Amino acid sequence: MEVIIENLPLYWDGLLRTLFLSAVSGIIALILGTLLAAARVSPVAALRGFSTVYVEVLRNTPLTIAFFFAAIVLPRLGVRFEQFEVAAIIALSAYTAAFVAEAVRSGVNSVPLGQAEAARSIGMKFGQVLTLIILPQALRTVIPPLINILIALVKNSSVAGAFFVLELFGYGRQMANANGDQVMAVLLGVAFFYLLLTVPLGILASTVERKVAIAR
Amino acid sequence: MTTQASGDALVSLNGVNKHYGQLHVLRDINLQVRKGEVVVVIGPSGSGKSTLCRAINRLETIDNGDISIDGKHLPEEGKQLANLRADVGMVFQSFNLFAHKTILENVTLGPIKVKGVSKAEAEKEAMKLLERVGVGHQAPKLPAQLSGGQQQRVAIARALAMKPKVMLFDEPTSALDPEMINEVLDVMIQLAKEGMTMIVVTHEMGFARKAADRVVFMADGQIVEDTQPEEFFTNPQSNRAKDFLSKLLTH
Numbered sequence: 001m002e003v004i005i006e007n008l009p010l011y012w013d014g015l016l017r018t019l020f021l022s023a024v025s026g027i028i029a030l031i032l033g034t035l036l037a038a039a040r041v042s043p044v045a046a047l048r049g050f051s052t053v054y055v056e057v058l059r060n061t062p063l064t065i066a067f068f069f070a071a072i073v074l075p076r077l078g079v080r081f082e083q084f085e086v087a088a089i090i091a092l093s094a095y096t097a098a099f100v101a102e103a104v105r106s107g108v109n110s111v112p113l114g115q116a117e118a119a120r121s122i123g124m125k126f127g128q129v130l131t132l133i134i135l136p137q138a139l140r141t142v143i144p145p146l147i148n149i150l151i152a153l154v155k156n157s158s159v160a161g162a163f164f165v166l167e168l169f170g171y172g173r174q175m176a177n178a179n180g181d182q183v184m185a186v187l188l189g190v191a192f193f194y195l196l197l198t199v200p201l202g203i204l205a206s207t208v209e210r211k212v213a214i215a216r
Numbered sequence: 217m218t219t220q221a222s223g224d225a226l227v228s229l230n231g232v233n234k235h236y237g238q239l240h241v242l243r244d245i246n247l248q249v250r251k252g253e254v255v256v257v258i259g260p261s262g263s264g265k266s267t268l269c270r271a272i273n274r275l276e277t278i279d280n281g282d283i284s285i286d287g288k289h290l291p292e293e294g295k296q297l298a299n300l301r302a303d304v305g306m307v308f309q310s311f312n313l314f315a316h317k318t319i320l321e322n323v324t325l326g327p328i329k330v331k332g333v334s335k336a337e338a339e340k341e342a343m344k345l346l347e348r349v350g351v352g353h354q355a356p357k358l359p360a361q362l363s364g365g366q367q368q369r370v371a372i373a374r375a376l377a378m379k380p381k382v383m384l385f386d387e388p389t390s391a392l393d394p395e396m397i398n399e400v401l402d403v404m405i406q407l408a409k410e411g412m413t414m415i416v417v418t419h420e421m422g423f424a425r426k427a428a429d430r431v432v433f434m435a436d437g438q439i440v441e442d443t444q445p446e447e448f449f450t451n452p453q454s455n456r457a458k459d460f461l462s463k464l465l466t467h
Contacts, residue, residue, distance in 0.1 A: 043293070117275055118312035118371075122326035122378055123302025125295065132329060137316050 003182045004189040007175050014168035015193045021085065021157045021167055022197070025092035026150050032093060033100020038130055040105050051101065058098035063156055066091040071163050088160035096153045103145045107138030147205035151198045158194075168193055226251045226413050227272060227382055232281030234267060241267050242278065243437040249382070254414045256424040256445070259434035260460055265417045268434065269386045272415065273304040286381055302330050305375030305383040309390050311367040313359035313374070319346065320355040323374045331378070338377070345373040349403050365396030369403055376407075383407070385416040421464060425449065433457045 004011065039051035058066065070091035071084060081087055111134050119129040161170030172190035176183045225248035234242040241264045249255050257265045270276040272283060274290055274297060283290045285304060291297040313322050323342035327333040333341075346352045349369035351362070359367055368388055375383060385404065389397040401423050408414055408427040418424070424431055424445050431448040433441040435456040441448060452458050 112310075112312075114308060114310050114312035115314060118306075118308065118314065118374075120298070121273055121275065121301055121304070121306035122374065123298050123300075123330040124326070125298045128329055132325065133314055140316070 001185060003175070003179050003185050007171075007186075007189075010171045010175060011168070011189060011193055014166070014171035014190075015196065017165075017167040018154065018157055018169075018194075019197060021088060021092065021160060021165070022150070022154045025089050025096060025157070026153055028089070028093035029096035029100050029149075029153065030146070032097035034104050034135070036097060036101035037104035037108060038135075040101065041108055041130070043126060055098045055101050058095055059102065063091070063095050063159055064162075066095045067159055067163050070094070084160075084164045088157070088163060088165045092153060092157055092160070095156070096149060099149045099152070100146065103142050103149060104135075104138060106145075107140075107142035108134055110141050111137045144205045144209040147201055147208070151201050151205075154197050154201070155194065224250055226253075226286055227415065228282075228284045229268075229272070230282045232268075232271065232278050232283060234264075234271065234276065234278045241437050242271065245281070245437075245439060247432065247439065247442070249413060249415060251381075251413055252411045253429045254408045254412075254416065254427055255430045255432055256428040257415065257417045257432045257434060258419065258421075258424065258460075259440075263434040264437040265434045266386050269384050269415060269417045272382075272384055273301050273306055275306075298330075302326070302378050303381045305378060305380035307368070307371050307375055307383065307385045307388045309387040311359070311364070311371045311391070313367055313370055315359055317358075318355065319351065319357055319359065319362070319370050322359065322370060323377045326374065326378050342373070342377055345376050346370070349373050350399070363396060364392045365399045368392065368396075368400045372400075372403055372407070382413040382415065385414065385418065387417050387419070389418065389420055421449070433460070435460070 036051045036054060039047040040055070042048060067088070070087040074087065074090070075081070115133055115137065116129050119133040124132065157167060158169035160167055161173060164170075166174075168190055172186060175186045179186055227247070227249040229245050229247040232242055232245040233240070243264075245268060247255075247268075257268065259265050267276050271278050272285070272290075274283075285300060288300065291300060313319075314325065317325060320339065320342055323345060324335070324338040327338040327341065328335055343352060343355065346355055349372055351366050351369050351373075354362055354366060354370075359370070362370065372383075372388075388404070389400050392400065397420065401420060404414070404416070404423065405427045416423070416428070428445045431441070431443060431445045432439055433448065433452075433454075433456070440454045440456050441452065443453075448457070449461065452461055
C-alpha cells in the first residue's frame with residue numbers, strides 16, 4: 001500500500017492527464033458524432049453514404065488500429081505533431097465519434113415522425129427541423145447512452161499509455177516497472193483512480209435518465 | 217362534377233397519380249379549390265383521402281400530375297418547397313405539437329424562425345390566436361399537460377400563426393374523445409365562417425353539412441363524387457357513395 005501513498009503525486013498527475021485526454025476527445029467526439037448523425041439522416045445521399053461508411057468502419061475495428069493510424073500512418077502522410085497526445089486525441093475522438101453517431105441516430109429515430117412533419121408543414125428547412133425540433137428531443141433520450149460511451153472513452157484512453165502518452169495507465173506501467181515486487185498494489189491503485197472518474201459518470205447517467213424523460 | 221376553371225383556383229390538382237408499390241392510392245385526381253371555399257373530403261378508410269391531403273403540401277410525393285397553390289407549382293424540394301409550405305397550414309390527426317416546447321412557443325416558433333417576425337410581435341399574435349381558440353390561459357404549459365381537444369386547438373393556432381392561404385385538416389378529430397370533438401369542430405366552423413379556404417378530411421358528417429361548400433367523396437383512390445353537401449347526403453349518385461352513407465346511418 002505504501003507504494004500508492006509514495007507515488008500519490010504521479011497517480012494524481014496521471015488522473016489529470018487521463019481526465020484531459022478524455023474531456024478533449026469527448027467534446028470533439030460529441031460534436032463530430034452529432035454531425036455524422038445529422039449527415040446520416042440528411043436528404044443528401046452522398047452525406048448519408050459517407051456517414052454510414054465512417055461509422056461502420058470505425059465502430060467495427062479495434063481502437064488500437066485507430067491509434068496505429070493516428071500515431072504512425074498520419075506522420076508518414078506528412079501530418080506531424082509536437083506531442084503524442086495529439087495523436088491520442090485524434091484516435092480517441094475519431095473512434096468515439098462513431099459510437100456517438102449511432103447513439104444520436106437512434107435518438108433521432110425515437111422522435112415520432114409527426115414532429116418532423118409538423119415542423120416541415122410550417123415551412124422549416126431541413127437544418128431548422130433538425131436543430132430546433134428533432135435534436136433537442138433526441139438528445140434527451142440519448143444522454144444516458146452518451147454517458148456510457150464517455151465512460152468507455154475514459155477507459156479506452158488507457159490505450160494511449162501504450163503509445164508513449166503518459167496518463168494514468170502510462171504512469172501505472174512505469175510504477176509497476178520501478179516496483180516489481182508490488183505490481184498488484186500499483187495496478188489496484190490505477191484501477192481505483194479510474195473508478196474515481198467513471199463511477200461518478202455512471203451515477204450522473206442514472207440521475208439524468210430519471211430527470212430528462214419527456215412527457216408525451 | 218362541378219369543376220371550376222383552374223385559373224381562379226387557389227389549390228389545383230391535375231391528373232395526380234400515386235402508387236404505394238402495387239397499390240394505386242391516387243388515381244388521376246383532378247380537384248380545384250377556390251379561395252374561401254370549404255371542401256370536405258370523405259370516404260371509406262384506405263380510399264386515399266389522407267394521402268390526397270398530405271400530397272397538397274408534399275408530405276407525400278406524387279408519381280405524376282401537377283399540384284399548384286395560388287398559381288405556383290409545388291416545388292420538389294428545398295427552400296422553395298419550405299416557402300410554399302409556410303403558406304399552407306396543416307392540422308394532423310395526432311396534433312404533433314412540439315413536445316419539448318411550451319404552448320406559446322409552439323405557436324411562435326414558425327413566425328420567428330421561418331418568417332423572421334420579432335419575438336415580442338410573434339408572442340402578441342400567438343396570444344391572440346390562443347385566446348381565439350380558447351386556450352390562452354394554457355400558454356406556459358407543455359403539450360402533454362393539455363387534453364387532446366386543447367392540443368388540437370393549439371395545433372390550429374400554430375398553423376394560423378403563419379397566416380396561411382389555405383388550411384389542410386387531416387382527420388383532425390379522429391384521435392379525440394367524443395366530448396372533445398365539438399370544441400375542435402366549433403373552432404373549425406368559426407374559421408370557415410371567416411372565409412378561410414379549407415380542405416378537410418373527416419368522418420364528421422355534421423361538420424360537412426354545417427360548414428362545407430362542397431363534399432368530395434373518394435373511394436379506391438378516385439374522386440367518385442364532387443357536389444354540394446345537401447345533394448350528396450340526400451341524393452348520392454354513385455353506388456359507392458350510397459353504400460358508404462347507408463353504413464353510416466345504421467350506427
